[in-house]
Amino acid sequence: MLNITPGLSIDESEIEEKFIRASGPGGQNVNKVATAVQLRFDVQNSPSLPDAVRERLLKLKRISADGILTIKAGRFRNQEQNREDARQRLAALLQRATKTPKPRRPTRPSLASKENRLAHKRRRGEIKRMRRAPPEESV
Secondary structure, three states: OEEEEOOEEEOHHHEEEEEEOOOOOOHHHHHOOOOEEEEEEEOOOOOOOOHHHHHHHHOOOOEOOOOEEEEEEOOOOOHHHHHHHHHHHHHHHHHHHHOOOOOOOOOOOOHHHHHHHHHHHHHHHHHHHHHOOOOOOOO
8 A cells, every 4th residue: 555645545556567677877787677667557547546636637747648647767776766766756746636726816916016017118118219319300
């Protein structure tokens, strides 16, 4: 069981881990040993997720069209550390999705801020007008 919050936990059978070769440091070992982890979690069909959390997760760009979240962890040279890193990143992502976002209340600019903006525009226009060459008078 992967505990996310006191009320939410994910069963191990819902998480699919695949070990792949990692790029980066490791010498000759990097070509022989699959230390990086590719963690896959089916957000679309997970029975553990509440509907509100599922909807927030599906809005993420990291999720494929068929509703699968993929996390690749290859930061460490050790397979077990990468596995733990991937699980922690999944837990952090799910924890963020459990929090409901604060609704945005539309606001209007104050009258003083509008007047300030227009006064600043007038001052800038006046400065630019003063920089121009005076018009040639034709007599």
